[in-house]
Amino acid sequence: MSVEEVAQAKNAVEFSRENLESVLKRRFFFAPSFELYGGVSGLYDYGPPGCAFQANVIDVWRKHFILEEDMLEVDCSMLTPYEVLKTSGHVDKFSDWMCRDLKTGEIFRADHLVEEVLESRLKGDQEARGLTKDANANAQEDADKKKRKKKVKEIKAVKLDDNVVKEYEEILAKIDGYSGQELGELMIKYNIGNPVTGEALEPPMAFNLMFETAIGPSGQLKGYLRPETAQGQFLNFNKLLEFNNHKTPFASASIGKSFRNEISPRSGLLRVREFLMAEIEHFVDPLNKTHPRFDEVKNIKLRFLPREVQQSGSTEPIETTIEDAVATKMVDNQTLGYFIARIYSFLMAIGVDSNKLRFRQHMANEMAHYAADCWDAELKTSYGWIECVGCADRSAYDLTVHANKTKEKLVVRQKLEEPVQVTKWEIELTKKLFGPKFRKDAPKVESFLLNLSQEELEAKAKELKAGGKIVFEVEGMDSQIELDDKFVSIEQVTRTEHVREFVPNVIEPSFGIGRIIYSVFEHVFWSRPEDSARAVLSFPPLVAPTKVLLVPLSNHPDLSSVAHQVSKVFRKEKIPFKVDDSGVSIGKRYSRNDELGTPFGVTIDFESAKDGTVTLRERDSTKQVRGTVEEVVKAIRDITYNGVTWEEGTKSLKPFETQSE
Amino acid sequence: MSVEEVAQAKNAVEFSRENLESVLKRRFFFAPSFELYGGVSGLYDYGPPGCAFQANVIDVWRKHFILEEDMLEVDCSMLTPYEVLKTSGHVDKFSDWMCRDLKTGEIFRADHLVEEVLESRLKGDQEARGLTKDANANAQEDADKKKRKKKVKEIKAVKLDDNVVKEYEEILAKIDGYSGQELGELMIKYNIGNPVTGEALEPPMAFNLMFETAIGPSGQLKGYLRPETAQGQFLNFNKLLEFNNHKTPFASASIGKSFRNEISPRSGLLRVREFLMAEIEHFVDPLNKTHPRFDEVKNIKLRFLPREVQQSGSTEPIETTIEDAVATKMVDNQTLGYFIARIYSFLMAIGVDSNKLRFRQHMANEMAHYAADCWDAELKTSYGWIECVGCADRSAYDLTVHANKTKEKLVVRQKLEEPVQVTKWEIELTKKLFGPKFRKDAPKVESFLLNLSQEELEAKAKELKAGGKIVFEVEGMDSQIELDDKFVSIEQVTRTEHVREFVPNVIEPSFGIGRIIYSVFEHVFWSRPEDSARAVLSFPPLVAPTKVLLVPLSNHPDLSSVAHQVSKVFRKEKIPFKVDDSGVSIGKRYSRNDELGTPFGVTIDFESAKDGTVTLRERDSTKQVRGTVEEVVKAIRDITYNGVTWEEGTKSLKPFETQSE
Structure with missing residues (x-):
């Protein structure tokens, strides 16, 4: 071919x-x-x-x-302490919405449930309108229902109003964007409950998707995967x-x-x-x-x-x-x-x-x-x-939140070619007064003040100038705090800076990888037109699980001995290969191999025992060529690892005709 | 060198x-x-x-x-359900012994505590006997104490009885083999408590070393890492x-x-x-x-x-x-x-x-x-x-326990060259009687009987023959069970078998990997005799993190351009390399590199810009040779991936003399 x-x-x-x-x-x-x-x-x-x-x-x-x-x-x-994932936002936000059925104990993921129920109603509508699909699509759906554990087991042929159809379609298009409350409202509005019993469910609750565990023997250090x-x-x-x-x-x-x-x-x-x-x-x-x-x-x-x-x-x-x-x-x-x-x-x-x-x-x-x-x-x-x-x-975002939480700078410092004049609001604290006034809370108050933004500092400077004091609240402390200008001064200062400091952005x-792998399985899968039971996985040689199947035509000792020699060469060259010396027909062995996606077959026959040549088969086209073991190994290596095409890689090898597989 | x-x-x-x-x-x-x-x-x-x-x-x-x-x-x-690890024995046996200090809340691992305390007493004894060690060993120990978070902070110079020394040494030799109870007895006998406060600890309790978590939203499926x-x-x-x-x-x-x-x-x-x-x-x-x-x-x-x-x-x-x-x-x-x-x-x-x-x-x-x-x-x-x-x-062991638990055979079936006569005890159950008699427990009783070993069957056959009934207990059922020969028959049967069935053994x-990696760090680490601050990690090239450091002698554009060309060659050859074009001296750059364990340095100088030759430096000997980029790349590839020695790999290259580093 x-x-x-x-x-x-x-x-x-x-x-x-x-x-x-x-x-x-x-x-x-x-x-x-x-x-x-x-x-x-x-x-x-x-x-x-x-x-x-x-x-x-x-x-x-x-x-x-x-x-x-x-x-x-x-x-x-992989084990990660609570604090880190609290800061990153995962403890608060990494969750899906779940609904419990209090009677059966079943738990549904709210967005998936709404999606499935509306989709099944739309399909029922199609059926009621006489717009059914071909048998293949139905078979696929049946298989899906079994495999994917769909919650909706049965499609009922019920015609919907045209504008309901439109509403459903609009909801489905935006299904990834709804909050828990919105999903709950949709479930009430469209009467979505347990698809089997029809019973109403609890309103959606946030379920954090992290696996929780305890690190160390005391059970005190909470962690997540x-x-x-x-x-x-x-x-x-x-x-x-x-x-x-x-x-x-x-x-x-x-x-x-x-x-x-x-x-x-x-x-x-x-x-x-x-x-x-x-x-x-x-x-x-x-x-x-x-x-x-x-x-x-x-x-x-x-x-x-x-x-x-x-x-x-x-x-x-x-x-x-x-x-x-x-x-x-x-x-x-x-x-x-x-x-x-x-x-x-x-x-x-x-x-x-x-x-x-x-x-x-x-x-x-x-x-x-x-x-x-x-x-x-x-x-x-x-x-x-x-x-x-x-x-x-x-x-x-990420570097900033971790830096803020840990008070460690996560920045790049870059020497400036030309120094620049920078005008900034700066705050100074009379630290010796903070300890006596705030005792154990002193570090908290200091940290609050030292982390004010430029805008906040400007506002506070005005407040201080106008009223001689500033008033603020610190998280974790009960009452408002008042400080006068003996405690703080806030001034606008102009400095010459030789270094630029910045928090890098992250792309x-x-x-x-699992999703990519499954998608590739689908993309490279096909069946031979002459016999749809003969499936092939056409992985590119570079990523194919095994590169070569070695097939001695029979179990004759002469052929086994050649197979042993050729195995040694592949092993030395570190080319992943498998030997199939099972008794079954060569066609069966190649079929098995096509299903494994092995791009090359090397056949050892009685000629091989005499003159050291072997045949090389290409998986997709089933084309065969013949040459010495060295020539064939070189072709395999070039095609697999050096990006050479089959045509280019085998041009010096002889075409080999065989009865069709 | x-x-x-x-x-x-x-x-x-x-x-x-x-x-x-x-x-x-x-x-x-x-x-x-x-x-x-x-x-x-x-x-x-x-x-x-x-x-x-x-x-x-x-x-x-x-x-x-x-x-x-x-x-x-x-x-x-990695996530593994409870049942699997219960069967494998990990839920019951994969634990260490811990002792709690109820006053301070501290938790100690019992065997480590006994080990450390006895070791420290032996050291104290050595000191008291005036047998102190050299300063280096002491420094090492001090560093240990800080780094390893040793529980025993201080060695007291107290002389022990000779027979106590002997007892301690015998215990230390067997420290990995003690049960929790034995460790508890040792702690009482030798008065081992919290090493800081001296207070007695709770007796050792088993602490399972697996991280526990819950799989799925219901929290019902217990799992472990x-x-x-x-x-x-x-x-x-x-x-x-x-x-x-x-x-x-x-x-x-x-x-x-x-x-x-x-x-x-x-x-x-x-x-x-x-x-x-x-x-x-x-x-x-x-x-x-x-x-x-x-x-x-x-x-x-x-x-x-x-x-x-x-x-x-x-x-x-x-x-x-x-x-x-x-x-x-x-x-x-x-x-x-x-x-x-x-x-x-x-x-x-x-x-x-x-x-x-x-x-x-x-x-x-x-x-x-x-x-x-x-x-x-x-x-x-x-x-x-x-x-x-x-x-x-x-x-x-492993295949047997999982097969017993799941009732799935985990065996190899091997066709026998010659059929063999096998005589075996076989049990037959009159199943229709089991349901009415045992109700929901019927499967348990049946399973118990069908899993009896040959020895057990032989004994039960005798029991049945002698008294007309068998008596036994089944785990999870309260009372003894009696069955007569209407329920069971046990006979010795001889059959011709064509297939041998066996549970394979596991080697x-x-x-x-982490322990191996750390040990290799220690094994390949050394310091140059002429300057002990110059450390080297002599990884074999095959596993060295980076294979080549590319060093342009200066930032002159001519050299940068050659460096760029050479980089391309290394990238194409998929040889991991780093460029160091920092301004620091060449010696400093090589030192940094020696600490990273990079086996080869390639230096680009003004000659390189003229004639395309570069020098190749070997990390351990600091020997240098000179050749074209192609020759040098070939030498690096041969030495790194093909197991060729430095002498062999560089024999066609010219020795290059330089002032000592």
């Missing part, structure tokens, strides 16, 4: 999630954890091919980002800056597991309780977000779904270069744009289908209040468009 | 842990986690060089074991066996974090609450523990400290080949021996000093009751001999 024929063949048989899942299960790419004990939802184990694929994806990620961009990798603790890998990087900022010889911009990176105690996990690998993340924190001057290597990526064309397009109700992306996207301010700045382009090229390298990738900008209400801009790389799967990589400009590309 | 001179130089300056720790901290190999918030004991973050070193060690491990031996890697969940990575491998046994086309022996492997809620962590990276493990579970026929590749390792010589030597009170190891160790039955079997040898060669590859490695056999009372044999690879550090790798024959090499 030619390249074009292969491309055609890949699209000939319609994608079936059921078939894919059957292959992934049969070949142990992954499986529910603790299945022997009945399983725990939202927890999965990767078997050998899934684990190898994951390791290869991480290896590419490490080379593509950390090595190529000279990032500073850190590996930080980290919900993301970012905090460890922020907390080490000063050490990293020093390690980088105080040069900026620079980036840190971290690869590791994070945890979210999902209310009711669903969608297989897409929403799980324990997951591998890879996160970058790029620390950059807020006044200069250009990127020195932007030119290298500027011509990359991407599909953007900016805020305005979404607001207009469209899902039609804008296709343009990243240079243009930054120039028109669609993407906020060059550094953000640079990373968006680099995310794209990483995803291409590991097998994502470029036609199933878009960059969607966060709507204003989706984004954290401090974020300057945020884009998600979304991958299209049978579950819809899935957020797989986030790329946010988090401004100076954060954040990768959900 | 010649190879011999380098070896000499490395031992010239006495090892100082304080100096090492200062380098590791200054160069951010690792740091206490959450230091900005005051830190949490037992939790550490790896900074860029520590993280890169760890990644390289893992990469070597993966190639050395998984790839080389065709192991099946899995990546399993896994204390080891082994259970996930056991639970996936059937899937792995199928993946391996039902062939045995085979091994699975897993690399990942595990967690232990240490009572009072100490000794830096050696005893932590969150740590990286790499574990292998090799599943083998209990009747045939030979290993097909044993011949490849049989001549490796190792230092063994078998049980008998330890019992005799000696610590003098036996040095012999692994072949001899297995032949004399010192090591139980070939497969265990094979892995011991492979552990050795792995440790050599990553920089362990062979003179600071021994294999110590577990004493009978140290070993789990089910283990057939167990050897620890111990590395010598300034904290003593540290267990870094365990290598145990766990027999069929488990288990690596504590």
